[in-house]
Amino acid sequence: MDSKLVVSPSPHVHSGESTRRLMFNVVLALMPAFAVSLYYFGIGALFVTLLSILSCVLFEYLIQKFILKVQPTITDGSAIVTGLLFAFNVPSNLPWYIVVTGSLFAIGVAKMSFGGLGSNPFNPALAARVFMLISFPVQMTSWPLPIESRLKYIDAVTGPTPLAILKEGLKKGDTISQIADQIPSHLQLFMGVMGGSLGEISALALLIGFAWLLYKKVITWRIPISIFATIFVFTGILWLINPEQNADPIFHLVTGGVMIGAIYMATDYVTSPMHPKGMLIFGLGIGLLTVIIRVWGAYPEGVSFAILIMNAFVPLINRYVKPKRFGEEVKRNG
């Protein structure tokens, strides 16, 4: 052997994990939910999702190439995930220009203006969703009904979400038992037979993806489970106090954006805490805020706001909640 040896500091082996593979696994984990969405919402879901992914990737490329003048990094897959998640958080009949504007906001404002991947304080897809919700409140809250809207896009038949039915009903002074017959059964809700954002409806499909993410060690259980537990306990207490004014905890878990928010949005690496304890605090905060907004707030749904608010606390959490160092507490037993 004539050529010189490679000399580099240890370690000399690597896990082989890469940003691209992690992102790919997130995309894969979202596929069951996408399949359900295609089944219930048909061409609308397909069109909005593809358009969202395409525009996110394209905007990232254009911004990096022509504005920042750096080597585009679209192959890392992060823009695909953002596009997919943004689409999953909007109705399947959303007009194309809102999808494109939302993608531009997600990539251009929420991600790139803060320094790109790894530097954005807020989840880009959620920031875009909330920005669009405030800018286009009507289009962003018209929910196509599942199955009947399969072959329709803009002209889809729409109806309220279970959470909106609940909020309206309670506002009118109805009790839970009076509202109950307008709402699908728990099992139907779990399977996703309800109006809602195109990717959030099926708790079952989203939980299958959760299992995949845990199996592939993409995320840990801490953030999702602490969110679920907080929502379950908090709404459970309210329900026990007055079951006629408050929906039961299972209803709260399987409706709206709890599943997709807790499993896929709150666990976004960049915008969630770095330490196990911090993750639990983060999840607790999201759970509390979600229930507060749902029960006492003006909006029927609060997961997006809750996550974004807690995103803002992440630097603080990282600073003050440190992992326990080895040898910090001197312990002697045995």
Place this chain on the structure above:
Amino acid sequence: MLKTFAKGGVHPPENKFSANRPIEVLSLPAKVTIPVSQHIGAPATIVVSKGDKVKVGQLIAQGAGFVSANIHSSVSGTVESIEPVLDSSGYKRPAITIAVEGDEWEPTIDRSPELKRHIDADAQTIIKKIAEAGIVGLGGATFPSHVKLSVPAGKKADVLIINGVECEPYLTSDHRLMLEKGHELMVGIQLLMRALNVDKALVGIENNKPDAIKYLSEIAKEYPGITAHALKVKYPQGGEKQLIKALINREVPSGGLPIDIGAVVHNVGTAYAVYEAVQKNKPLFERVVTVTGKNLPKPSNFLVRIGTPVSELIAAAGGLPDDTAKVVNGGPMMGKAVTDITVPVTKGTSGIIVFPAAESKRKAESVCIRCAKCVSACPMGLEPYLLIRMSQRMMFDKMEHERVLDCMECGSCSFECPANLPLLDYIRLGKTEVNKIIRARKN
């Protein structure tokens, strides 16, 4: 549920290709090059001159002070030169080169193969013999063993821990030693127990070596106080602090030593060397070295004289594969890449690994995505993502506050990082700078 340490850790592929290869005695090289700095502490003082005739086991460099170690000739022959030679540190450092002539051992060495089980020596004698034999930690850290056995006043050891973990991938030298020299190892452990005046010794072995666990548990019944324990496979369990935590659930305090919590840790290779030194009067001049690699024709475990060029070991293992681009002295996680395969085997050489070109270069780094995998991987509970940022911004005082000196450079963070960030490189830089700050503060 098998025991392991609590915090962090990773699971690199084991690749223990040479696990079933019995230890072979490597034939003598034509020449050995013995560096005088093979241990932590002061380099030994050379006591021979060019042209001197030496025998196997003859003292050729005397330990300089307490934290240092004697060095003995590993061959018989003539001292050819005394000059700086490139060693595995990558630097030229003083070394004694000896041309081999025959194989004449010091007559004081007992070369009989019989197991000598009866122990006459008292604690003082044992420690003295260990110091004389130049024994250092053979797990790779090469800290002089007699220093570890000299418990400082006011402290007391109550348990001896024997490290048979061999958590580094590829390496199998400790594994083979446990299988082939079990009884000698047990007597060595008894000697260490007597030196420390403890009545309990725990041998920790990872569960990927079930044959060694079974064998040592079986024979340990003949040696009161010694027990073998299976541990769940997790890197870096062979780290002193991690092994103590796994076996007896005590945590060495930050900045402290195992003796602070009553434990002393020695490697199985060291315990075997102690047996040979005390019972057989044999100084440390040879050791078991694993020579391995994915494309190496014959991964092997060799008993090698100190000072033998690494190239001889590779030749005996079937020769360097054509696609080799990196040769590592030690394990893949903590070993050092050598600049040249002529460098000599030293007391700390536990293995030689040849890597093909495809696995030799690091992949391009991308940006940190804050996935927190480094935080989860760190066995010391540090935050590598934060330390690299501080190091890059030269915020060394902050790094000290973040306990960068607790880092033992196990490499788990760099191993896990999906962005291929050189986390450990920057942490090392930080450690060096923090040590400078601490030294300046003392002066």
